[in-house]
Amino acid sequence: MQTSHVTSAIVLRSWPFGESDKIVSFLTEGHGKLTGIAKGAKRSKKRFVNSLEPFSFVSLNFQDRSKTSLAFILSCELQKSYKNLIASLEKIAFASYYVEITEGLIGEREENRLVFDHLKRSLNRxxxxxxxxxxxxxxxxxLLSLTGYQPLLDSCRRCGMHPSLSYAPVQTHWYFSLRDGAILCAGCSKLRKELVPISGATLDLMTNLQQEPNSTFEDPKPSPTVLKQxxxxxxRFIQFQLNREIKSASFLNQFCS
Ligand SMILES: [Zn+2]
Incomplete structure (x- = not known):
């Protein structure tokens, strides 16, 4: 007899399986990302009432099955539904992107409570x-920091030049290398194709946001160009890491181009 577990969870996505079942992917508080089968989900109003839709915050009761990585979902109870969020196409676009990249950047059953808290807080926001x-x-x-992909911004990955050192040429343009996950100076970036140009102001703000978890975008207010960079x-770095199409990205881009 397998033990059953109860944990808070956020539904990442769900899809039909056979005539009456559903496969559901969750980010759980205590067991990382978890994919399970909800038997009879299309029929059972009692065990899964409105609780298998994306972004739902639920109390999940599941059991691990032998010889398969799919968990058996015993029941799923809605704890919080995001009424404002699901009433706005713009918010749905953001939330869809949040859950898709979160699902892509963490592995199955990799416990990471901080990522769970981050996604929950961001959906609440x-x-x-x-x-x-x-x-x-x-x-x-x-999310990049919490999943181990934090961009390295303190110095050129190849020659070590520091952006803030006085001998760095004033007009130096910097580049973010998708392959290295790090910055390169102009001299070291020749012949590389997977680069995103970034200005000194962009680099400053990105570094601040990484170093000061509570830093804001208000003082001084960044220019639209900096935000765009x-x-x-x-x-593009997230896309590079996932190495597949992010389905929600084009929907999202309709709201933030
Ligand atoms: Zn360099």
């Missing part, structure tokens, strides 16, 4: 404060 490009950048950068670097 969408629900109560709305969608904005600064929230999006904040989400991407923190950060987005370009983070979004």
């Amino acid at each position: 969408l629900e109560s404060e709305g969608a904005s490009i600064t929230f999006l950048i904040d989400f991407e950068l923190k 950060i987005r370009s670097a983070t979004a």
Whole structure:
């Protein structure tokens, strides 16, 4: 007899399986990302009432089955539904992207409570404060750090030149290398193709946001160009790491181009 577990979880996505079942992917508080089968989910109003839709915050009761990595979902109870979020196409676009890249950057059953807290907090923020490009950048950068992909921004990956050193040429343009996950100076970036150009101001803000978890975008307020450069670097880096199409990205880009 397998032990059953109860944990808080966020539904990442679900899809039909056979005539009456569903496969559901969750980010759980205590067991990392978990994929399971909800038998009879299309029929059972009792065990799965409105609780298998994406972004639902639920109490999940599951059992591990032998010889398969798919868990058996015993029941799933809705703890919080995001009423404002699911009423807005813009917020749905943001939330869809949040859950898709989270699912892509963590492995099955890799326990990471901080990622769970981050996703939960970010969905709450969408629900109560709305969608904005600064929230999006904040989400991407923190998620990269929490999953071990934090961009390395302190010095050129190849020659070690530091952006803030006085001997760095004033007009130096910097580049973010998707392959290295790090910055390169102009001299070291020749003949490389997978680069995103970034200015000194962009580098400053990205570094601040990484070093000061509670830093904001308000003082001084960054220019739209800086925000666009950060987005370009983070979004393309995430895409590079996932190495597949991010389905929700084009939907999202309709709201933040
Ligand atoms: Zn260099």
